Amino acid sequence: AQSVTQPDIHITVSEGASLELRCNYSYGATPYLFWYVQSPGQGLQLLLKYFSGDTLVQGIKGFEAEFKRSQSSFNLRKPSVHWSDAAEYFCAVGEYGNKLVFGAGTILRVKS
Amino acid sequence: DTGVSQDPRHKITKRGQNVTFRCDPISEHNRLYWYRQTLGQGPEFLTYFQNEAQLEKSRLLSDRFSAERPKGSFSTLEIQRTEQGDSAMYLCASSTRQAPHYGYTFGSGTRLTVV
Numbered sequence: 001a002q003s004v005t006q007p008d009i010h011i012t013v014s015e016g017a018s019l020e021l022r023c024n025y026s027y028g029a030t031p032y033l034f035w036y037v038q039s040p041g042q043g044l045q046l047l048l049k050y051f052s053g054d055t056l057v058q059g060i061k062g063f064e065a066e067f068k069r070s071q072s073s074f075n076l077r078k079p080s081v082h083w084s085d086a087a088e089y090f091c092a093v094g095e096y097g098n099k100l101v102f103g104a105g106t107i108l109r110v111k112s
Numbered sequence: 113d114t115g116v117s118q119d120p121r122h123k124i125t126k127r128g129q130n131v132t133f134r135c136d137p138i139s140e141h142n143r144l145y146w147y148r149q150t151l152g153q154g155p156e157f158l159t160y161f162q163n164e165a166q167l168e169k170s171r172l173l174s175d176r177f178s179a180e181r182p183k184g185s186f187s188t189l190e191i192q193r194t195e196q197g198d199s200a201m202y203l204c205a206s207s208t209r210q211a212p213h214y215g216y217t218f219g220s221g222t223r224l225t226v227v
Contacts, residue, residue, distance in 0.1 A: 004154075041221075041223070042220050043116070043205075043219050043220045044155070044203070044205075044216075044218040045218070046216070046217075090154050090155070098143070099145065099160060099168065099170075100157065101157070102154030102155050102156070104152065104153055105153070105154050
């Protein structure tokens with residue numbers, strides 16, 4: 001069965017520091033991979049997605065992610081974090097029938 | 113394009129009561145999805161529609177849950193005889209063409225509290 005693991009429940013980084021959020025997936029075929037961000041009490045906003053081609057994907061708000069098939073990973077990165085990036089981040093994998101399977105999320109805290 | 117709208121934003125109900133939520137997708141989107149998100153978890157798929165046809169239902173969708181999309185536009189999700197375990201955020205999303213190629217646009221959700 002398809003699954004997504006986000007190993008870090010919470011991550012705290014200082015403002016201006018770099019960020020990497022980890023995501024590992026289990027999927028039988030070529031995966032469609034997504035990162036979403038959720039602010040408290042809000043819905044989910046798509047940051048970026050990967051279908052095929054270049055394994056380094058650029059998204060909104062300065063985020064990027066790299067697909068590594070050999071490691072079954074799709075880690076999210078940002079070179080310099082801003083206080084407004086504090087939120088919960090979800091990795092998701094596309095499944096046959098078009099529904100998404102989400103990880104449990106990583107809560108990002110930003111120290112000033 | 114006003115995005116995906118969900119109503120109400122919050123609902124508190126007593127155990128055993130019925131509740132109904134509404135989702136208005138982006139007008140040109142023909143696919144509509146319902147997810148449930150409990151505290152500390154990622155969203156879990158419940159069901160989805162293409163136009164008015166309900167194409168898939170999760171095992172999570174017990175017989176107390178029913179979803180409709182009668183004219184292929186807005187959708188309703190009804191929970192009968194609510195239980196405390198139904199307390200969650202219910203998220204609606206819509207897409208055009210075949211997701212996941214194009215991702216989803218999510219609404220802000222309806223937070224249900226069963227007391």
